[in-house]
Amino acid sequence: MGNAGEARRAVHETGATRGTGATRRTGATRAGATPTGATSAGTAGARTIGLTKVYGSGDTAVRALDGVSVELPSGRFTAIMGPSGAGKSTLMHCVAGLDSATSGQVFVGDEELGALSDRRLTRLRRERIGFVFQAFNLIPTLTARENIVLPMTLAGTRPDEEWLASITSVLGLGDRLRHRPSELSGGQQQRVALARALATRPQIVFADEPTGNLDSRSGAEVLGLLREAVDDLRQTVAMVTHDPVAAAYADAVIFLADGQVVDIMTDPTAARVLDRMGELGGRS
């Protein structure tokens, strides 16, 4: 990476000012936003230092991530993009504690994942990380509400009803809570998945191609809601996507290529993201 890239990365790592891109649903400024995020002063939602992930060994070893140092700032929406095979999913899986680093460090808040026992890592994943997947991953036999509170049911904790009411209202799910997934549209199912991800007030929500199974209208709605979760609920969101329009909802885009961070774009627009992806080449 050249000096310009380093400069952009530095801007991101110290927290750039959030812009008001045309795609944003709200131009609201988050009260109390600080360079490193408002939710816990001086703490990133998550960050990596020299994160390297090698799959396999010997001749067949694949260096999926090669010394990635990056921050997902608290209370911000960060998109992760790059050509196919660049390491996007690997980065997300390592930061979410679903996969372990070969070397380097991963922090969620102040916790270094490599220092945690399996039990504490499982607990951190359950309590401090939310997931939204392309395939919704809802349990078909449970109602929307039961799906939303499932992480807490599994953990044996009680949901915060006030919080639940506020997120289901923000997500427009108030009158759908007794429905099963098969009785909901794709967009509604993804909103249930988003409510489930937000229900535990996680430190960070990871969204993996969250609009991949949705038509463009439902996709825009879900992206707008992720944006609102950041603006209104102060949630930290990281999203892997191939779609420049989706990336434009984020505050910043981290571009990966061949397992390395090659650029960080703040206040992205779909056109600028598309240009940058074109320059990176490869199949997106």
Ligand SMILES: Nc1ncnc2c1ncn2[C@@H]1O[C@H](COP(=O)(O)OP(=O)(O)OP(=O)(O)O)[C@@H](O)[C@H]1O
């Ligand atoms: N479990 C695994 N075993 C071996 N190699 C793997 C494994 N998972 C990923 N890889 C390799 O690591 C590299 C990065 O993969 P990764 O899935 O992170 O890329 P990606 O950017 O998410 O790609 P895509 O956009 O196609 O989903 C690729 O070369 C991939 O083949």
